[in-house]
Amino acid sequence: MIISSWNVNSVRARIENIKSYLLKYKPDIVMMQEIKTEDINFPYDEFSSMDYESHVFGQKSYNGVAIISKHKLKNIRTDLIKDKLKQSRIISAEVEFKKKVIQLINIYTPNGNPVDTEKYDYKKNWLDSLIKQLKNLSKKNENIILAGDFNIIPSAEDVYNVKSFEDDALYRLEIRKKLREMINLGFSDVYRHFNEDKEGYTFWDYMRGAWQKNNGMRIDHFLASNSILDNIKSVNINKDPRGREKPSDHTPIEIKLA
């Protein structure tokens, strides 16, 4: 089973790019972020005609997350985080795999820039709320896959020019520590589990020819409960969609379960 996470930067603007990806790589489940639309305008029919069911937590113009799946998903939840601003940034669902119920949690963490503003505080509070919830959920179900756009660069080797990011909301020590807190609850950064020091960028800005110059960063992640690591056979950052026409600024990261 292939599970993919992809910040699509508008599901409607990206629909042809997404369909090409689904046709070519046939992921079983895609956890999407930044769909940038209300539920009512989500392209349900496009995906159902390709045998995907859709579960959507949308929002007008900004944010929004969704999970599309070829397998039946259960217990869809969008209430896992107390969000003062009521932004649509988290959706979870359960999928059964080899007699195990795996809880899939799809997140779009606030960007947090510029630092030392209410935006930065919102990111910190949002992450604190997520950590608290993860702690609770881990007690109930030891099989959790948390994926999405974390807007966190884990380490210096995960960004093209660390000097310019030292005081950025994606890399500040305080923010990296929150990722560490999550991992310390009993999770692994799946990409780093399989790749000790290999570059694994998932995002390249539209500006300044970042893609052509490979000025990227690794901010889209899969965290998996250590108890299900044995079921994860591989991880792949699929750079194909980023190089196509009308790309998102992010590219999908995929894990294979068996």
Next chain:
DNA sequence: ATGGTCGACGTTCGA
């Protein structure tokens, strides 16, 4: 040097 580029119920904001 505050540029550059995307997307959205856009004439500006968020990334």
